[in-house]
Amino acid sequence: MTATVSASVSASVLTKARGFGGLLGGGFTGFVVRRALGAVVTLFVLTVVIYAVFYVAPGDVAQITCGPRCSPAQVQQVSEQLKLDDPIYVRYLDFLRGIFVGHDYSTGTSVLHCDAPCLGLSYQTDQQVTELILNKVPVTGSLAIGAMVLWLILGVGTGVLSAWRRGRATERILTAVTLAGTATPVFVIGLLLMILICGQLQWLPFPQYVPFTEDPQQWAWNLLLPWVSLALIEAAKYARLTRSSMLETLAEDHVRTFRAYGVGERSIVGKHALRGALAPVIALSANDFGSMFGGALLTETLFGLPGLGRELVQAVRVVDLPVVVGMVLVTGFFVVLANAVADVLYAVADRRVVLS
Amino acid sequence: MSEALLASETPGAGATTAPVPASGARQFWRRLRTQRAALVAAAVVALLVLVALAAPLLTALEGQDPTSYHPGLVDSARGGVPVGPLGGMSAEHWLGVEPGTGRDLFARLVHGARVSLGVALAATLMQVVIGVAVGLASGLGGRRLDQTLSRATDVMVALPLMVLALALLAVVPSSFPRPVLVALVVGFVGWGGVAKVVRAGTISLKSLDHVAAARLSGWGAVRIARRELLPALAAPVITYAALLVPTNITVEAALSFLGVGVKPPTASWGQMLTSADVWYQAAPQYLLLPAAALFVTVLALTVLGDGVRTALDPRAASRLRIGTGRKREDGS
Numbered sequence: 072m073t074a075t076v077s078a079s080v081s082a083s084v085l086t087k088a089r090g091f092g093g094l095l096g097g098g099f100t101g102f103v104v105r106r107a108l109g110a111v112v113t114l115f116v117l118t119v120v121i122y123a124v125f126y127v128a129p130g131d132v133a134q135i136t137c138g139p140r141c142s143p144a145q146v147q148q149v150s151e152q153l154k155l156d157d158p159i160y161v162r163y164l165d166f167l168r169g170i171f172v173g174h175d176y177s178t179g180t181s182v183l184h185c186d187a188p189c190l191g192l193s194y195q196t197d198q199q200v201t202e203l204i205l206n207k208v209p210v211t212g213s214l215a216i217g218a219m220v221l222w223l224i225l226g227v228g229t230g231v232l233s234a235w236r237r238g239r240a241t242e243r244i245l246t247a248v249t250l251a252g253t254a255t256p257v258f259v260i261g262l263l264l265m266i267l268i269c270g271q272l273q274w275l276p277f278p279q280y281v282p283f284t285e286d287p288q289q290w291a292w293n294l295l296l297p298w299v300s301l302a303l304i305e306a307a308k309y310a311r312l313t314r315s316s317m318l319e320t321l322a323e324d325h326v327r328t329f330r331a332y333g334v335g336e337r338s339i340v341g342k343h344a345l346r347g348a349l350a351p352v353i354a355l356s357a358n359d360f361g362s363m364f365g366g367a368l369l370t371e372t373l374f375g376l377p378g379l380g381r382e383l384v385q386a387v388r389v390v391d392l393p394v395v396v397g398m399v400l401v402t403g404f405f406v407v408l409a410n411a412v413a414d415v416l417y418a419v420a421d422r423r424v425v426l427s
Numbered sequence: 428m429s430e431a432l433l434a435s436e437t438p439g440a441g442a443t444t445a446p447v448p449a450s451g452a453r454q455f456w457r458r459l460r461t462q463r464a465a466l467v468a469a470a471v472v473a474l475l476v477l478v479a480l481a482a483p484l485l486t487a488l489e490g491q492d493p494t495s496y497h498p499g500l501v502d503s504a505r506g507g508v509p510v511g512p513l514g515g516m517s518a519e520h521w522l523g524v525e526p527g528t529g530r531d532l533f534a535r536l537v538h539g540a541r542v543s544l545g546v547a548l549a550a551t552l553m554q555v556v557i558g559v560a561v562g563l564a565s566g567l568g569g570r571r572l573d574q575t576l577s578r579a580t581d582v583m584v585a586l587p588l589m590v591l592a593l594a595l596l597a598v599v600p601s602s603f604p605r606p607v608l609v610a611l612v613v614g615f616v617g618w619g620g621v622a623k624v625v626r627a628g629t630i631s632l633k634s635l636d637h638v639a640a641a642r643l644s645g646w647g648a649v650r651i652a653r654r655e656l657l658p659a660l661a662a663p664v665i666t667y668a669a670l671l672v673p674t675n676i677t678v679e680a681a682l683s684f685l686g687v688g689v690k691p692p693t694a695s696w697g698q699m700l701t702s703a704d705v706w707y708q709a710a711p712q713y714l715l716l717p718a719a720a721l722f723v724t725v726l727a728l729t730v731l732g733d734g735v736r737t738a739l740d741p742r743a744a745s746r747l748r749i750g751t752g753r754k755r756e757d758g759s
Contacts, residue, residue, distance in 0.1 A: 117582050125598055203537050253616050254726035256677045265706050266714070293478060365589030369681055383590065387597040395594045399586065400528045404586045 103415055110411040117403045118170075122163050122306065125396050166191065169256070181242035190400065191393035193386075203382065208308055209380035210280055214297055214367055219356075221302035222309060227352060229306065230313025234348075235340045237318065252307025258369045261300035265374065268296060278374040290292050304366065306361070312355055313348050320347035350417070357413030451661075467733020471727035479540040486534040489521055493538040494692045499531030508709040516712075525699075526706040526713060535694035536716055542695040544723060545674035546610045547581035553614025554675075555668050558621025559706045563656065565622065566629025567648045577626070583619035590679060591616040605689045613678055617671065624667050628660045662739040669732035673725045680721055696721050 150156060168174065171188035173186075185192060233245040269277045275296055280288040282425065322345050329339055368380030374380070378427035379398060386394035459465055478485065486492055500520070501507045507527035516523040522532040567577040597614045632638055638655045646654075682688030682696030689695035696717040703714035 113578060113581055113585070116578050117585075118606075120579070120582055126595070153458065216620075233433050250729070251722075251726065254673070254729050255722055256680055256725070258681060258697075258700065259721060262704055262714070263718065268703060270707070362587055362589075365587040368589060368593070369684070372685055383593065384687070387593050387687055392596050392598070395597055399590055400589050403582070403586050406587070 088302075093384060102418055103176065106414055112405050113407050114404060117398060117407070118167065119163070121396060121399055121403070122166060125392060125399075126159060145230065154365075188243050190397035193388055193391055193394050195391050195394075200393050203394065204379065207377065207379045207382050209282065210376055211367055211371070211380065213280075213283060214301065214370060214376060214378060214421075215293060217291075217294055217298040217362060218301035218305070218367075218370075219363070221275055221298055222306040224308035224354070225302060226309025227313050229310035229351075230317060230348070231340065231345060233310070234317035234321065234344065235336075237321075247316075248309040249310040249314075250380045252303055253311065254368075255304060257301060257304045257366045258373050260303055261297070261370055261373045264300055266297055276402070278376060280376050294376075297376060299376050300373075301363075301366050301370050305363065308359075309352060309355070313350060316351045316392040317344045320344040323347075354413060354417065357409045366407075430435065434532045449630075455738050458736050459734055462734045462737060463739070464730050467735065467738070468727040468730035471723065472731055475540060475542060475724055475727070478537055479544045482537040482541050485537050485657065486531070489533055490519065491531035491534045493530060493534040493542045493694045497524055497528065500524045500529040501527060505709075508706070513541075519741070522716060523710060523712055526710050532713065532716065535699060536696075536720060537721065539696045539699065542689055542693065543676055543679060543721075546606050546613070546679045546689070547672050549607075549610035550613040550617065550670055550675045550679075551671045553611070553622055554618040554671055555664060557614070558618035559625050559657075559660070559664060561618065561622040562625025564630055564651050565626040566633065567652060567656075573626075576622075580619050580622045580626070583616065586616075588613070588617050588674075589681060592678060592682060593685065593687060596682065605693060606695075606715065609679055609682060613675055613682075617675070617678075620671070621664065621667055621748075624663050625660055628663055629656055630657055632659055666732075666736045666739050668728070669735040673728035676721070676725055676728065 104404065119226075166175070169185060169191065171187070173187045174185045174189045174191075175183070183192060183197060185199050186201070188201050190204070192199060193203060195259060229245055229249060233242040233317060236242045236245075265277070270275050278293045278296055281293055283290045317340070322338070326339060326343060329343060335341075364380070367378065370376070371380040374382050379401075383398045385391075386398065414415040437509055459469075500510050500684050502510050507522050509526055509529070510656065511517065515750065520531050522536065524530060525532055525535065556648070561580060565573045565580070581631075589691030592609075592612050595616065596608070599608060599612070606741075632655070637652065641655050679688055679695070680700075683695040684700050686698075686701060689698055691698060699717040700714065703717070709715045
């Protein structure tokens with residue numbers, strides 16, 4: 072019920088947002104503003120949908136939080152403390168207010184304060200969800216950035232190579248390898264690599280997170296294997312994309328003209344075809360933000376890295392709803408942000424986007 | 428996205444406007460047959476489906492079942508390592524037994540195929556049904572409905588499938604049978620892509636003459652959707668669905684690997700890998716068998732999906748082969 076109401080509200084907000092964009096004109100600034108407003112509306116819908124899905128029909132949260140040996144009276148007390156009996160929209164507005172102005176929670180004896188972007192308190196530890204998430208960001212960030220650098224180099228490199236050597240043995244081998252890469256789940260390759268390299272050969276330690284600020288060398292050394300595991304799988308996807316979009320560019324008329332003018336093959340592939348192929352790669356990188364988080368989640372759990380993904384898995388296991396909801400919202404926030412930034416970057420590269 | 432759009436404009440739409448020599452299905456088979464890799468993949472998939480269907484028969488043949496404990500076959504003094512060479516392989520237990528519990532590994536592997544394929548197919552079906560319904564409603568409905576549904580679709584696409592499925596599994600009651608639950612959750616969160624493809628296809632088809640004619644002659648939205656749009660949308664939707672199946676297999680395995688998907692005693696490949704790293708020295712097949720099963724299944728389904736796409740959209744495929752010196756008759 073709440074979901075449908077707010078959905079129609081958001082639709083009218085959207086029309087207004089479009090109207091604003093129209094007022095600002097069709098120029099580049101107008102486009103950026105329209106895109107930003109669109110992102111804000113999406114984020115708002117996101118909070119409504121997520122809140123509705125997770126709090127409308129939860130299992131017996133009070134019972135789970137309290138523990139299996141609680142008496143019905145104790146369960147009732149927990150339920151009151153967590154305000155589980157309030158109507159859903161009251162709790163949702165409370166939740167929204169928490170995000171913008173913060174929140175005070177009374178536990179009966181004392182008051183717990185939760186600062187402005189407040190996503191609630193963990194049912195399990197009473198820790199602020201925002202703080203909990205912020206503490207984990209460096210770990211997941213370290214994993215993601217290293218892996219991304221690796222897979223872009225590996226993926227685009229492989230794609231360019233197989234487009235360049237098209238029709239030869241090199242291409243066929245690379246195509247087979249990348250196909251195998253896309254078919255391997257990240258936790259399978261990570262598991263095999265960990266057993267082989269850390270267990271059998273003992274070339275690398277079993278990964279343990281060391282903060283960059285503490286010891287950069289140990290940081291990289293410990294993260295090497297998670298980076299490689301995550302990167303191998305993603306690189307395969309990028310290699311396939313780079314190869315196919317390069318081949319498409321190579322089939323275009325202007326490339327034929329270059330050839331007719333006697334431009335060398337190396338220059339055609341390396342300069343002209345690569346430029347055309349990079350746009351879809353950039354677009355995929357932004358769209359991939361979400362699926363990369365999925366991959367990070369598995370990599371972290373597998374290697375025991377204390378990042379966002381492992382935190383989410385643990386929160387799911389103990390039904391710590393504020394942590395789960397906070398985590399999903401923050402992920403969604405970054406995904407929406409990444410997509411908006413990518414759209415703007417695309418528009419910078421190709422102004423025709425602004426007009427459509 | 429653009430490929431799917433292209434697909435919706437080429438074979439399907441052509442089939443409704445101009446008379447074609449062969450029926451769509453026959454043409455599809457003819458084009459699929461020319462791809463050797465896709466044929467091999469199709470054979471592998473058929474074999475896997477057969478194994479999954481015949482799992483109870485196969486285990487009866489072996490004389491075991493996937494859930495019975497055999498404490499006598501594991502060495503409890505050494506932490507539950509299987510007794511005997513090669514992880515307890517014997518004439519009774521063809522692939523050895525599971526460390527710790529002594530459950531038969533062959534039985535768990537073939538029953539795992541049921542869970543893997545069953546969950547993935549059910550989830551895909553659900554994604555297609557929801558996606559087609561939302562996409563059609565979005566494309567045919569008014570501006571307001573379209574905007575609302577498009578926003579919802581954007582949100583579903585934006586959120587990572589793994590994260591949303593994982594989070595949802597936390598709040599649904601656990602009394603449900605786990606495989607059904609996983610299929611429902613994955614199906615419920617993964618329909619965004621299908622909806623986008625169908626919406627884009629519907630909007631581009633709407634401007635075509637025969638659809639406009641149907642609208643002007645007063646056909647209702649449902650009739651237009653069924654008679655004019657769905658036949659033309661079949662190609663892009665089938666292509667998309669074919670590539671969703673391997674994704675769903677991976678997602679189910681990942682969820683079970685994390686301990687929130689299919690749980691023991693039900694066997695699932697992902698769940699078998701959860702504790703495999705502890706036992707790899709004593710029973711390497713406990714790690715390698717489910718890993719290989721996952722790899723082969725996902726690979727075969729991906730290759731088959733690529734083949735289906737090529738057969739349904741030969742133009743996209745032949746575009747990629749220009750300049751390679753091995754152009755191919757695509758049958759069109």
